[in-house]
Amino acid sequence: MNIAAQHIVDMLSVGGLYALMALGIGLIFGIMRLVNFAHGELVMIGGYAIWLIADLPGPLIVVLSLAIVAIFALAMERIAFRPLRDASPATLLVAAFAVSYFLQNLAMLIFGARPKPFTFADGLIENVVVFGLRVPQLQILSLVLTILALAGLALFLKRTRMGVQMRAAAQDFRMARLVGIPANRIIALAFLVSGILAWVVSLIYAAQIGQLSPTMGLQPVIIGFVATVIGGLGSLTGAAIGGFVVGCLSVGLQIMLPGDLREFREAFLFAALLLVLLVRPAGIVATSALKERV
Amino acid sequence: MTRLRISTTLIPLLAGATLASSALAEDGEPITIGAAIALSGIVQAYDADPARAAEMAIADINAEGGVMGRTLEMIYADTRSDFAQGAIAGMEVMDNGADIVIVTGDFDFGGAAARAANGRGVLAISPFAADPLFGVEGIGPYAFTFATASVSSGTIMAEWAYDQGWRTAYVLTQTTIQYDQSVTEAFVARWTELAGADALLGQDVFDIDETSISAQITRLNSLPEQPDFMVLSAFTPAGPSALRQIRAAGIDIPVLSAEDMDGDYWLDTVPGLSDFYFVALGSLFGDDPRPEINDFIARFTAEHGDHPSTAHTLTGYSAIQAVARAIERAGSTDGDALKAEFEAFDEEPLLVGPTTFTEDTHINFYRPMVVMQVQDGTHSAVELRSPEAIPGQPR
Numbered sequence: 001m002n003i004a005a006q007h008i009v010d011m012l013s014v015g016g017l018y019a020l021m022a023l024g025i026g027l028i029f030g031i032m033r034l035v036n037f038a039h040g041e042l043v044m045i046g047g048y049a050i051w052l053i054a055d056l057p058g059p060l061i062v063v064l065s066l067a068i069v070a071i072f073a074l075a076m077e078r079i080a081f082r083p084l085r086d087a088s089p090a091t092l093l094v095a096a097f098a099v100s101y102f103l104q105n106l107a108m109l110i111f112g113a114r115p116k117p118f119t120f121a122d123g124l125i126e127n128v129v130v131f132g133l134r135v136p137q138l139q140i141l142s143l144v145l146t147i148l149a150l151a152g153l154a155l156f157l158k159r160t161r162m163g164v165q166m167r168a169a170a171q172d173f174r175m176a177r178l179v180g181i182p183a184n185r186i187i188a189l190a191f192l193v194s195g196i197l198a199w200v201v202s203l204i205y206a207a208q209i210g211q212l213s214p215t216m217g218l219q220p221v222i223i224g225f226v227a228t229v230i231g232g233l234g235s236l237t238g239a240a241i242g243g244f245v246v247g248c249l250s251v252g253l254q255i256m257l258p259g260d261l262r263e264f265r266e267a268f269l270f271a272a273l274l275l276v277l278l279v280r281p282a283g284i285v286a287t288s289a290l291k292e293r294v
Numbered sequence: 295m296t297r298l299r300i301s302t303t304l305i306p307l308l309a310g311a312t313l314a315s316s317a318l319a320e321d322g323e324p325i326t327i328g329a330a331i332a333l334s335g336i337v338q339a340y341d342a343d344p345a346r347a348a349e350m351a352i353a354d355i356n357a358e359g360g361v362m363g364r365t366l367e368m369i370y371a372d373t374r375s376d377f378a379q380g381a382i383a384g385m386e387v388m389d390n391g392a393d394i395v396i397v398t399g400d401f402d403f404g405g406a407a408a409r410a411a412n413g414r415g416v417l418a419i420s421p422f423a424a425d426p427l428f429g430v431e432g433i434g435p436y437a438f439t440f441a442t443a444s445v446s447s448g449t450i451m452a453e454w455a456y457d458q459g460w461r462t463a464y465v466l467t468q469t470t471i472q473y474d475q476s477v478t479e480a481f482v483a484r485w486t487e488l489a490g491a492d493a494l495l496g497q498d499v500f501d502i503d504e505t506s507i508s509a510q511i512t513r514l515n516s517l518p519e520q521p522d523f524m525v526l527s528a529f530t531p532a533g534p535s536a537l538r539q540i541r542a543a544g545i546d547i548p549v550l551s552a553e554d555m556d557g558d559y560w561l562d563t564v565p566g567l568s569d570f571y572f573v574a575l576g577s578l579f580g581d582d583p584r585p586e587i588n589d590f591i592a593r594f595t596a597e598h599g600d601h602p603s604t605a606h607t608l609t610g611y612s613a614i615q616a617v618a619r620a621i622e623r624a625g626s627t628d629g630d631a632l633k634a635e636f637e638a639f640d641e642e643p644l645l646v647g648p649t650t651f652t653e654d655t656h657i658n659f660y661r662p663m664v665v666m667q668v669q670d671g672t673h674s675a676v677e678l679r680s681p682e683a684i685p686g687q688p689r
Contacts, residue, residue, distance in 0.1 A: 003516045010508040017505055113375075114339035114603065115531035117562030127544050136542045139508070208506055209535035210563035215336060216531075219503040254509040263469050263499050 005131075007255055013139045015247025016146030017204055019240045021224030022231060023153065024197040026239030030170030031190050032085070034092045035225060038076060040217025041103035042195055045072050046202025047118060047212045048111060054120045061120070066199050072103075073195025077188055085187075100217075107214035115213040118206045142204040149200045150240060153193070157236065162189060170234065230273055232283025241284055246273070324367035325360075325627055327352070327617065328392025330383035330407035335375025337403050343602045344399060344421045344610030345370075347594065351614035361618045362625065373398060377406055384410030384418075393627040394419065394617055399441070399606060401425045401472070405433060412436045415629040417636075419617070421609035424553070425472050429656035436629055438636055438656040440609040440616070440646060444473050446659050447552040447573045448480025449681040451525060454573075454665050455550060456488045460522035464495050464514060466536065468528035470502040477552040478527045483685035495521045502532045511543045523547050529554035534563040541567065553663070556604040558673055570668040575605040575646055577664050577675040584678065590645060605664075612644040659687050 028036045049065040080099045124138040157163040169176040169186045177183050231242025249272055253265050331341040352366045369390055371383035384407030395411035397404035399422035411418035412434035420428055424441040467478040498510045526549050528536055533555050541564055551572040576587045578601045595601045620635035621627055641648040647661045665676040
């Protein structure tokens, strides 16, 4: 029984991380039709930022590292993506790859290619016993942070004026502009929010793997993108659900596959995801966002 | 007639003079070693120290008068850590006059440059590619590596663990690269040979793209009986991450790894690490059972401000030692002549250890390695030992 509960905790914590990643990507895609592959580099920057100032008092670390990620997110939008706003999605995609490679190589230049140990808040990897389950504090913290981030984002999108504008823009950008929503401000805000989500991921992810490397954002961004597609491109609820689905499937397969097949888990995972897309080609939560606009 | 006679004697004389002068020119010219390695990108950090060690060997040999009266010189071309760019870098150093090509210490990253050299009959040396594929079979007859094979590490791990009195094992393998899978295969084969099939309580795998190995850890934790020790066959950065998560989950059994966990640069990832063991080409911490290794590490530290990042560095020095000896014996830098001299190496004493090549085997199997340990976050050497019987690789 304990083991089953432990498996569920594992699924939720992996799924939560993927959901946060998928939301950051889904938000930008909804508004700009941009698959921001440089989102992973925001996670990487967050990790290095926390590591750089790890000797400062706790609250200061949070504020400063968050500010650094936010600045990179905004700069990315202003310098690379705003001039290309009317370009085709293919051009935007190439630009996103360029930003991603640039930031990776910049990190390599500054910090070197060899991974750096991530030593911030080492106490987090110790265990606490909850209802007879041995749970690492980090897993609890990551669950709490994930829930907070998801709830915060939901509140922001549903309850605030900016949030409603952002949802409107995500659903139909041209219509939103026609009714007077300021495009530049809403897009910059979307990047800011995705930067904050990336920062949460970097804190959890770096503490979990205990290391920083210039290419550490690569895997999360790919899995995040897959989750966005599964959830339904253009839908934020879909992105969150997609993240949890991919996370749970991936942990579930690891648990259930017999030994000789576990090596090919990814093949099973993506076959299962393909099946989802066959049944629901537009993703779990289909939106009108992807339909051709006239 | 007289004139003709003069000319017939003159021509060979003249020809002799020209030959002599060209030989003289060659005498003065340095022997060029072309390093087609990563000077930028993700592999740069792994190529840097072996290249520094190679430069140290070149300085040592030149200080003794060089090889056949000629000095050694190293030139570089950047592979940019790119598979395909490797071939271009290999061509570039050969076009700039490289007599021998040194490539990145990995079958995938160094393969393209090695194939380029091999195509021109030039010796292609990878200092530390540890997959037996790097050689005649995977690259071609002119490819050599100074590493000790992955299967040797796996065998030593099994034999050493058995000698500790440990009788039950669990194996966790990262499936991203061939190296770790070869280590595991050799370990499992040798371990079940020594301790019996029941002595392996289970096996599990993970891949580099897993953000968390919690499911694998839960499986290990829920075994009816905890093993005496576990093998973690993985490379950095995923290996140390896995170890961190294993220790964080309260699994305190001894963990045994291969040489891809060598070095102390990742140690802070697992705070207060104890009961961790791995096999390596040598100790970086001044306590290797072989004094010449400790001397080299001390010199390297004095020259570069820090000890080498991993013991792979030893292979960079050894590759140049071997090249110099082969040129001296062959009296030439010709690829075929050097290949023949390399294949005549029988327990050739090099810094990294006795080195043997044959016509088919261009990597070393039965060479001693050091078993290292980490206790309370501190590295130390345990013992030097050679594999006794590598499965599928009779001595």
